Amino acid sequence: MGDGPGDGPGGRTCRVLLVDDHALVRSGFRMILEVEPDLEVVGEAADGRAAVEAAAALAPDVVLMDVQMPVLDGVAATEQVVAAGTSRVVVLTTFDRDDHLFAALRAGASGFLLKNADPDDLVSAVRAVARGHALLSPEVTRRVVERFTAPSGAAYRPELLAELTHRERGVLRLVARGLSNAEVAAELVLGEATVKTHVSRVLLKLGVRDRVQAVVLAYESGLVRPGAGDDGGTRG
CATH class of the missing domain: 1.10.10.10 (Winged helix-like DNA-binding domain superfamily/Winged helix DNA-binding domain)
Incomplete structure (x- = not known):
């Protein structure tokens, strides 16, 4: 994943949009990210529709997107944000569920991260995706294989x-x-x-x-x- 400060796109500060329907979660992510000199939280949204609008207005490098939200869920919001072509999305969820994982990948997410991940993993994930990499661990690869190559005709x-x-x-x-x-x-x-x-x-x-x-x-x-x-x- 990311190696350290200065890993934003083109060596500049990486701009991040936080999307979660719980203010406390957004606050926690903001505290983790903003202590890093190369990361800047440029906005927050509490539902998928607001996320799409904020992404269009702010053009962040990376959107941290919750899955289960009101108005518009994170998967649908991810699809719209990715289609706009200005931001990459890391989908966050409390649950390690394959339906969330594959729906997020289908929607165009560049990565999938559990909310209980270590703070260092969150920071590294944002940096990696901002640089154009994808969060595709061996475990996720195995599950992608099983999902997309299961006997189904x-x-x-x-x-x-x-x-x-x-x-x-x-x-x-x-x-x-x-x-x-x-x-x-x-x-x-x-x-x-x-x-x-x-x-x-x-x-x-x-x-x-x-x-x-x-x-x-x-x-x-x-x-x-x-x-x-x-x-x-x-x-x-």
């Missing part, structure tokens, strides 16, 4: 990957297994900078915002399936 769509080169497919396959850029580099015997370039090209060609969405697409396309070994093509 759904047809795979290999045409989704038609624009990718052989190497880019290999990189995406490893990313979908939950490997970091450094781990992908080691696996393919490449420089980490080269892997970052490949990942950036994969995201661009697939038309997705981040690694979370790329992983979902990798499984939906059939590039990677659970319980099966790699089908080759990651080297060379």
Whole structure:
């Protein structure tokens, strides 16, 4: 995740919008974030509709979005905020529930964090997402795999990957297994900078915002399936 101060987009201060229907929760998050010199809380909202309006008016870098809220829930609000294209969203919830997780990912969230996470994890999450990374832990990756590749009779769509080169497919396959850029580099015997370039090209060609969405697409396309070994093509 984030490494320290100055990790905002372009090295500038990261602007954050807090969205939760409990004022005490928002206050707690504000206290955690505003002691960091590179993070600034620019606004708060108590429901999803107000969140969408605040995001449009303030254009924060990151929105911390609660799931269960009045007027408009966090998943629907996330979808609207992401569609506007100005902010990235980290969805927060008290409950470690798969329906929240997958709904949030489908809506375009760049990450999913429990409210009882350590303060350092919250800070790191905001920095990471502001820099364009996604919060995709191995545990979340496993659950994405199980969700999107469970036997359901759904047809795979290999045409989704038609624009990718052989190497880019290999990189995406490893990313979908939950490997970091450094781990992908080691696996393919490449420089980490080269892997970052490949990942950036994969995201661009697939038309997705981040690694979370790329992983979902990798499984939906059939590039990677659970319980099966790699089908080759990651080297060379």
